[in-house]
Amino acid sequence: MTYRVFVDGQEGTTGLRIHEYLAQRRDIEVLRVDPDRRKDAAERARLLNAADVAFLCLPDAAAREAAALVTNPATCLIDASTAHRTAPGWVFGMPELAPEQRERLRQAKRISNPGCHSSAFILLLRPLVDAGLVPRELPVSATSITGYSGGGKKMIELYEAGDDRRLDAPRPYGLAMGHKHVPEMTAHTGLAVRPVFQPIVGRFYKGLAVSVPLHLSQLRAGTTPEQLHAALQQRYANERFIRVMPLRDPGTLEAESGFFDVQACNDTNRVDVFVFASDTQALLMARLDNLGKGASGAAVQTMNVHLGVDEGLGL
Numbered sequence: 001m002t003y004r005v006f007v008d009g010q011e012g013t014t015g016l017r018i019h020e021y022l023a024q025r026r027d028i029e030v031l032r033v034d035p036d037r038r039k040d041a042a043e044r045a046r047l048l049n050a051a052d053v054a055f056l057c058l059p060d061a062a063a064r065e066a067a068a069l070v071t072n073p074a075t076c077l078i079d080a081s082t083a084h085r086t087a088p089g090w091v092f093g094m095p096e097l098a099p100e101q102r103e104r105l106r107q108a109k110r111i112s113n114p115g116c117h118s119s120a121f122i123l124l125l126r127p128l129v130d131a132g133l134v135p136r137e138l139p140v141s142a143t144s145i146t147g148y149s150g151g152g153k154k155m156i157e158l159y160e161a162g163d164d165r166r167l168d169a170p171r172p173y174g175l176a177m178g179h180k181h182v183p184e185m186t187a188h189t190g191l192a193v194r195p196v197f198q199p200i201v202g203r204f205y206k207g208l209a210v211s212v213p214l215h216l217s218q219l220r221a222g223t224t225p226e227q228l229h230a231a232l233q234q235r236y237a238n239e240r241f242i243r244v245m246p247l248r249d250p251g252t253l254e255a256e257s258g259f260f261d262v263q264a265c266n267d268t269n270r271v272d273v274f275v276f277a278s279d280t281q282a283l284l285m286a287r288l289d290n291l292g293k294g295a296s297g298a299a300v301q302t303m304n305v306h307l308g309v310d311e312g313l314g315l
Helices: 013-023 041-050 060-068 101-107 116-130 148-161 182-187 225-235 292-307
Strands: 003-008 028-031 053-056 076-079 110-112 141-147 196-202 208-215 242-244 271-277 281-288
Touching: 003 013, 003 041, 013 028, 013 148, 013 292, 053 060, 053 292, 060 076, 076 292, 101 292, 116 141, 116 182, 116 196, 116 208, 116 225, 116 271, 116 281, 116 292, 141 148, 148 196, 225 242, 225 271, 225 281, 281 292
Parallel strands: 003 028, 003 053, 053 076, 076 110, 141 196, 242 271
Antiparallel strands: 141 208, 208 281, 271 281
């Protein structure tokens, strides 16, 4: 069977990467808009309603406008923007979120694709909240280091121009405590308190690692690093795209320097999950390709789940 797929916003970083995934698929017919008609609402509406699956790779306001153009009840929308990640009636596009999530995605016609930072954060925290090891009311903080491709075309151009020495150093941002991923990071982990989130962009193209520090004394009484690790292992035991690495894994670190490789999942749809710990503290870490499992790869994976085909097809 051939499925018709349209990417609205095909010129952006996420849209281009989705097209690369789809190009190798014999079961997909890609519907394309003429470049001269990219802003023609009637033409876009025609293609959106002709598609079995339509990806929205647009800014938030434009994604809401595009969603309103869809009148065909058979069209499944997968929105890569932030617009619908906590919206009623939209299913969060993370198959690994909970045991029932894949069935929800199969039935859904409105799916919101997770953000890159939030994907790593949610995959670290949700199993621990569900297991009762991390209290819902616990104030949590997180740091994310990411490549500059996550900022889209303008940021890519800025970094690749190579003429601004300020970009040589890592750049913390989101300092007004209002990063757009925080609402979904709260809602889809089950946390009752908004996390304090510190994203940092560095001079490398792609790759992302989120770190969440924990004091064991603030978790469920008697919680050990082994229990944290076991809960993650249990949740992701049968997940093809998530690897829970050994507790305090020395093999993760570069042998000569002892540093953690943020880019080790690049060009994959994989997430590596870690627990580093002492007797009193733990550091949860997750790394992924911010353009893969953090964006386009996640969207294609979710499409596969919705269509009922092999989840890893094309990935």
